[in-house]
Amino acid sequence: MPKNDSQLDDFFGFKPIGEKESNKESFREIAVKKINAARLELLPKILSKKERYLIFSLVLIILGSVIAVPFSSFYHFTKIAPDYGGSFSEGIVGEPRYINPLLSQTNDADRDLVSLMFSGILQYNKAGKLIPDLAKSYEISSDGLNYTVYLKENAKWHDGEPLTADDIIFTIQTAQNSDYGSAQRINWYGVELEKVNDYAVMFRLKNKYAQFLNSWTINILPKHLWQDIKPINFALSEFNLKPIGSGPYKFKKLKKDKLGRIQSYELESNKNFYDGRPYIGNVEIKFYNSEDEMIDAYNKNDVSSLSSLSSKNLDKIKFKKRLSIKNLKLPRYFAVFFNQNQSKILSDKNVRLAMNYGADKQEIIQKVLNNNGLSVNSPMVDGIIDIQSGAKPYEYDLEQAKKLLADAGWNLPGDNGILQKKDEKLSVTLTVPLLSDLxxxxxxxxxxxxxxxxxxxxTTLTTPELQQAIKERNLRGLKSYLNADYTCLFYSPLPSNLNFLPSPFLLGNKCQ
Structure with a gap:
């Protein structure tokens, strides 16, 4: 080992004679580095296997700590938050016709678009409970006959005009007017309205009605755009396809095919929405003629989401792992309705009870709804409006059914096992809409x-034919479904001699 600096320099072949002192220092640093590097190269040969493993582990721990500390601090002191922007597309079976809160009740495509572009006084949350929408607060009088709603003062229409009490009153009075043909009319029959001020409205009822607040989910129309449109032109207005609402999304553009059929709607977020701008910037709704066509579009990545898909078609979907499938309990039931005015046979209670016991609801749920349905025993679907029907369940019982028919005098077997009473055959006609499930x-x-x-x-009928047949009371038995709008079923003040009785044995709640 060299004993002094000169010997060290000579050892590495350096001749710093005559050089400045600073140069000697730099040569010395280089030499030391070379010696240290040489020692490090010899280190693995000097250490035992156990020592090498220990040092390697320590190095990994140090490196891991160096990397982990910044990431740990980042996640500890920050949180994931949504950002504005992006786009979303969804497929729907059907085609919009009336994106109008007063005309959209019979079309799923219309209802979906109305819910995005319009606002109600109240709305349902994810748990199915009523929460404020346009309403800031409301009061109910002690006698339950007067309701007063106070509106949010920052709500505006998509064209920038303020939404006020005048819009609430105009919408409901339009719904009450039979000339406009709104299915919402029955929910507001006999209700009187009074403007308290620009942002408060009072509703006066003639009788107590516990479910009246459910009617407040009606979406509101802008008076300043609709007030001059006559009833005869109400369904023809351009605003039905290019609406101006107050909801979280506003109309951007629509696309039609060569035949004039609407293919898609593009919506953009309402940056001035009173409850805060939506995070998703753009929403595109695409329309298809059938579920198969919609599924094919999803499998080709044309849409990112599907709406109201029947369970029997789930197996046709590709890329299931990227989907979040939600099973929804719909406020809808399927039933057979009896018109006793048109059929003497159906006027006999024992016959109706026999049909009750003779229908296997579980077979229908299994084969038609692919086990995605519930058996119910009343038009009051349990759990929908916090009311339990308490109706007596009727289990499938062929022997009881046959006994009831015999008690009613139907005890003579005829051709193909069909019962007779004297010369009359036990025969009924069931009218069905042209819908595959029904x-x-x-x-x-x-x-x-x-x-x-x-x-x-x-007998099968198209929807317009069925509506006409119901209007003319020209049905004996009707197999159909109803949304659970109990106002229409049990609080209708309109005269009717239809006498359709829902058969409790065939009530089934459909789940998607």
Whole structure:
């Protein structure tokens, strides 16, 4: 080992004679580095296997700490938050016609778009409970006959005009006017309105009605745009397809095919929305003729989400792992309705009870709804409006059904096992809308009732034909579904001699 600086320099072949002192220092640093590097190269040979493993572990721990500390601090002192922007697309079966709160009740596509572009006084949250929407607060008088709502003063229409009490009153009075043909009319029959001030409205009822607040989910129309449109032109207005509302999204553009059919709607977020700008910047709704067509579009990545898909078609979907599938309990039930005015047979209670016991609801739920449904026993669907029906359940019982028919005098077997009473055959006609689920259900009912001696003749009608037949009371048995709008079912003040009785044995709540 060299004993002094000169020897050290000579050892590495350096000759710093005559050089400045600073140069000697730099040469010395280089030499030391070379010696240290040489020692490090020899280190693995000097250390034992155990020592090498220990040093390697320590190095990994140090490196891991160096990397982990910044990341740990980042996650500890920050949080994930949504950002504004992005886009979302969804497929829907059907086509919009009236994106109008007073005309949208019979079309899923219309209802979906209305919910995005319009606002109600109240709205339902994810748990199905009523919460404020346009309402800031409300009061109910001690006698339950007067309701006063106080509106949020920062709500505006998409064109910038303020939303006031005048818009609330105009919308409801328009719904009450039969000339406009709104299905919302029945919910507001007999209700009087009074403007308290620009942001307060009083509702006066003639009788107490515990479910009146549910009517407040009606979406509101802008008076300044609709007030001059006559009833005869109400359904023809351009605002039905290019609406101006007050909701979280506003109309941007629509796209039609060569035949004039609407293919898609593009919406953009309402930056002035009274409850805060939505995070998703753009929403595109695409429309398809069938579920198969909609599924094909999803499988080709044309849409990122699907709406109201029947469970029987889930197996056709690709990329299921990237989907979040939600099973929703819909406020809708399927039932057979009896018109006793048109059928003497159906006026006999024992016959109706026999049909009750002779229908296997579980078979219908299994085969038609793919087990995605519930058996119910009343038009009051349990759990929908916090009311339990308490109706008596009727289990499938062929022997009880046959006994009831015999008690009613239907005890003579005829052709194909169909029962007779003297010369009269036990035969009923079941009218069904041209919807696949309902037609499948009707065929199952036909087979089930044949086992107890009842002949079922099935008649199918299009929706317009069915509506006309109901209007003319020209039906005997109707297989259909209803949304759980109990105002229409039990609080209708309108005169009617329809006498359709929902059969409790075939009530089934559909789940998507």
């Amino acid at each position: 037609m499948d259900t009707a065929n199952i009912i036909k087979d089930q009732w044949s086992k107890i001696g009842i002949e079922v003749k099935i």
